Amino acid sequence: MRLITEVAAAAGIHEEHLELYGKYKSKLSPSLWEELKDKPDGKLVLVTAVNPTPAGEGKTLTTIGLSQAMNLAGVHTVAALREPSLGPCLGMKGGATGGGKSQIVPAEEINLHFTGDIHAVTSAHNLLSALIDNHIFQGNLLDLDPQRIVWKRVMDMNDRSLRHIVTGLGDGNGTVREAGFMITTASEIMAVLCLCENLQDLKSRLGRMLIGFTYAGEPVTAGDLGAVEAMAVLLKEAVKPNLVQTLEGTPVIIHGGPFANIAHGCSSVIGTRYALKLGEVVLTEAGFGADLGAEKFMDIKCRQAGLAPSAAVLVVTVKSLKYNGGVSKDDLGVPNQNALLSGMVNMERHIANLRKFGVPVLVALNHFAGDAPAEIDAVLEACARLDVPAAVSDVWAEGGAGGLEVAEALKKLLAEEKAGGFAPLYRDELSIADKIETIVTEVYRGAGVAYTPAARRSLAVIEKLGLGHLQVCMAKTPYSFSDQPKQLGAPAGFTVGVRDITLSLGAGFAVVITGNIVTMPGLPAKPAAASLYLDEDGVIHGLE
Structure with a gap:
């Protein structure tokens, strides 16, 4: 080197x-x-x-x-x-x-x-998670509904046992509620970090991140919680x-x-x-x-x-x-x-x-x-x-x-490049449902989309909040054009199942969760970690 x-x-x-x-x-x-x-x-x-x-x-x-x-x-x-x-x-x-x-x-x-970048994202994300639960514990001035908190915790490790957890168990440990972990690379803070133009834009995007809803159904953001500056401090480098x-x-x-x-x-x-x-x-x-x-x-x-x-x-x-x-x-x-x-x-x-x-x-x-x-x-x-x-x-x-x-x-x-050739696939002014339909039919070559009741409720919330301008970020198996990993080659005419749609307001997109996709991977029967070792000279082996 x-x-x-x-x-x-x-x-x-x-x-x-x-x-x-x-x-x-x-x-x-x-x-x-x-x-x-x-x-x-x-x-x-x-x-x-x-x-x-x-x-x-x-x-x-x-x-x-x-x-x-x-x-x-x-x-x-x-x-x-x-x-x-x-x-x-x-x-x-x-x-x-x-x-x-x-x-x-x-x-x-x-x-x-x-x-240490990914560790910094992990810390900033989990700081916000801790601030949310502490806010509820300390009196809940924002009137956050504990059952409608959408902000999970993260770690930079594959651990399927953390996908669904319950927090707040035991006396004096906060409100008992269902929660879960994602892998850090699925964190909206990672997306925000990668889409921002500079530190000021980073702060603006952090402030727009949705953390949950009030009992009355109004959205609550990280900015409402006063968490932006502390997160920015952790993300400074x-x-x-x-x-x-x-x-x-x-x-x-x-x-x-x-x-x-x-x-x-x-x-x-x-x-x-x-x-x-x-x-x-x-x-x-x-x-x-x-x-x-x-x-x-x-x-x-x-x-x-x-x-x-x-x-x-x-x-x-x-x-x-x-x-x-x-x-x-x-x-x-x-x-x-x-x-x-x-x-x-x-x-x-x-x-x-x-x-x-x-x-x-x-x-x-x-x-x-x-x-x-x-x-x-x-x-x-x-x-x-x-x-x-x-x-x-x-x-x-x-x-x-x-x-x-x-x-x-x-x-x-x-x-031989000709100027002005590039254009995105869909227009901003299309509805979220129309954007999803465009990707499914034009890129995946599916016949259409089937929404679960939860996904339809999410579409209704998006429409109510006037967020149709968001881009669409499809969460889908990488192994097939369809949402079924074993449909290889170039399948067509299938229906893509949408389980839910989550909002990443800081990143500027709606995440469309299809098929059996999970935001926290698990380890295989023989993890790559099993092949790692450190020799007596401090040299790492097996990381390939």
Whole structure:
């Protein structure tokens, strides 16, 4: 690793704008923005993927490797990524810093505590939870109905036993009520942190966050409770983006980590704006497949921040297409041309969906060592039939050099970019129900939506409060276009079941909870934590 001061200098950042966290990590001071704000923006490129499969698609890997390749190809490129969450790192997913010769470093520190941003979000969120219960205990001047408090607690860990709890048990411990925990990355404070423009905007958004309703049914916010300044104090450092590097020294801004199957799944607006001032091209990613992360990137992040992506890179693997063609996870390494051709409908739909936003698409075929040449050729031929540029990426094995083919294709795509092409999918003035319907029919290709009584009550509250202008954040399984994880490929004509709709007024969206989605994940039978160990030299092993 190069010293982070050297990485910063190469990116045009003077040391006076760095707030160092050791030799290899730094926060970027607000003073840097004052120096950069009048510079022209680079071009923003979203890296997304087909629906995730057990073999892994390598979206973060491709983002990192392609950023290295673009720099090798002579285009000054910066990556802007999300922070990994401890829950997935110690659960099923493992680390989220790339792999092979396309990693961000120091990987173990980034995957674990990093600069403490997620811990700060956890503390600020739980401070508000404690203030709510204390307010009720101390006399309840706001007349909060304990049974209509919508603000849960959070922790950055997968723990299914905390999904539903009862608080206040025992004498003198407050009002007994049902409550629960979410994972920190599902916290509205994480979403607010990632969508705010600066510290003042952060405070404004924190103040708008809904915490519950009075006995008379009126909404109560964190601002009403007087909690904003204390939360802002805890988030003072977390609002500053973090600078690290790839194995080849490419600057990477990592900031924020909202889940894409629950929240909006994109790194911070602040970090993206810094990156756009520092690079000719900025590669960023959105979580899970394009039906979730990319849709929310376009419809929520870009809309709120006034950003216009210049292109989208869709990461595809031979294995992911065969899985969507019906091959079991144990047989994905076996050549199967029929399954591959059958599973291509998943890739084709993602391409068509991305084009609906007016953004040109490039397919990056992430190469695995066991991929048969005939299968690779079949994918490239399918892209040619769809008139979509495509190239093979081998950045895991070769680093930036293995991504030069994709880099050259991206350079060509950006050179041909037509101004004013991008547009969100739905209009702000549509009702929440119409926005949900648009996403379900246009992106998922479902036939319609079925609401539970609880969801219909939530729609009525939204209409009563005049909140139809909010964007929609779909909480849905990432594994299928539908709300049923086992419906692979490109299902159509299904009905999406909406269980409930919650309001994230600070983030500016309504969270639509579909299917069996949960906001607190559980651990698998063999958690990744079981493979971790610390050797006698203090070196961490097993965090992959």
